[in-house]
Amino acid sequence: MKPAILVLEDGRTFAGTSYGADGETFGEAVFTTGMTGYQETLTDPSYHKQVVVQTAPQIGNTGVNPEDDESDRIWVAGYVVRDPARRPSNWRSTAALEDRLAAEGIVGISGIDTRALTRHLRSRGAMRVGVSSLDLDPESLRARVLEQPPMTGADLSAQVSTAERYTVAAVGEHRYTVAALDLGIKRNVARRLAERGVTTHVFPATSTVEDLLAVGPDAVFFSPGPGDPATADHPVALAREVMRRQMPLFGICFGSQILGRALGFGTYKLGYGHRGINQPVLDRTTGKVEVTSHNHGFAVDAPLNTVIDTDFGGVEVSHVCLNDDVVEGLRARDVPAFTVQYHPEAAAGPHDADYLFDRFVELVEKRA
Incomplete structure (x- = not known):
């Protein structure tokens, strides 16, 4: 050895x-x-x-x-x-x-x-x-x-994104179409959507709103990914364009941080981050505690106990980590957008948060 x-x-x-x-x-x-x-x-x-x-x-x-x-x-x-x-x-x-x-x-x-x-x-x-x-x-x-660059200020999402658009077809009957911005997407995201009759078109991180709209999506998804969300100005501007069009929008992890910035919140680096498959999170909508999978070193800086007035109307913190009160999700009241900081698509698990894909589909159904 x-x-x-x-x-x-x-x-x-x-x-x-x-x-x-x-x-x-x-x-x-x-x-x-x-x-x-x-x-x-x-x-x-x-x-x-x-x-x-x-x-x-x-x-x-x-x-x-x-x-x-x-x-x-x-x-x-x-x-x-x-x-x-x-x-x-x-x-x-x-x-x-x-x-x-x-x-x-x-x-x-x-x-x-x-x-x-x-x-x-x-x-x-x-x-x-x-x-x-x-x-x-x-x-x-x-x-x-000591000569290496720190993670703070690192713009990495474009380095892991797909170079070309590709499509993951719905399983069984096609119901809806989602345009997914690939900031570091995991395969299980499209699988979870496909099981709900959703066809997902996965786009490079540099795509424009016109690129996304060209496939006639019923909703838009912003994926997880690496790096400092404070550097991701293009995805933030894209998220704002999507919300201006009142199109259903869901963001996970890095995508949650991007939507948080688009709504006017700041982001910050956690001391050592959340990484693992045993993190307790409170869903304030239902009052249930979920055991969840995490992988994030940055978080959204938003007040926990009030509805915040933004350019897109009222926004509230929907999920909170019970270990340290870190914001784990946002819900917009006046535009069809929500986020979670953790991973409902988790593989190898746990699967407590899998319902969030149902919540996404229900949001699309209400706008159909």
């Missing part, structure tokens, strides 16, 4: 062994608390430019397979695990996780105390990091870590 090191920008260093591809990588160190779904995490475009630390100690037990990918490649900048599986064991597995990482050039490290690393990030905040099996000198590697 080849030795490797992980060095954070504040100098904290962990020694382990190379996992995946040999080499060197840099990014923002973040941790995710999911005990399952590591393949979906790796292929989620929202993790672009991030080195992901798995808090679950054993990773790779079920191998990998083609069906569970959320995109056409692995997007994480690097991967950190404690105890990788020596041999995958699952009837759906077609390859070992480490072999997949190596094949796609993903540099990782294993055998380190991920609990200590997670506690450090939780107390100090997400920060820049380097992982290397080439340069084992902590000071040398740290010097290059």
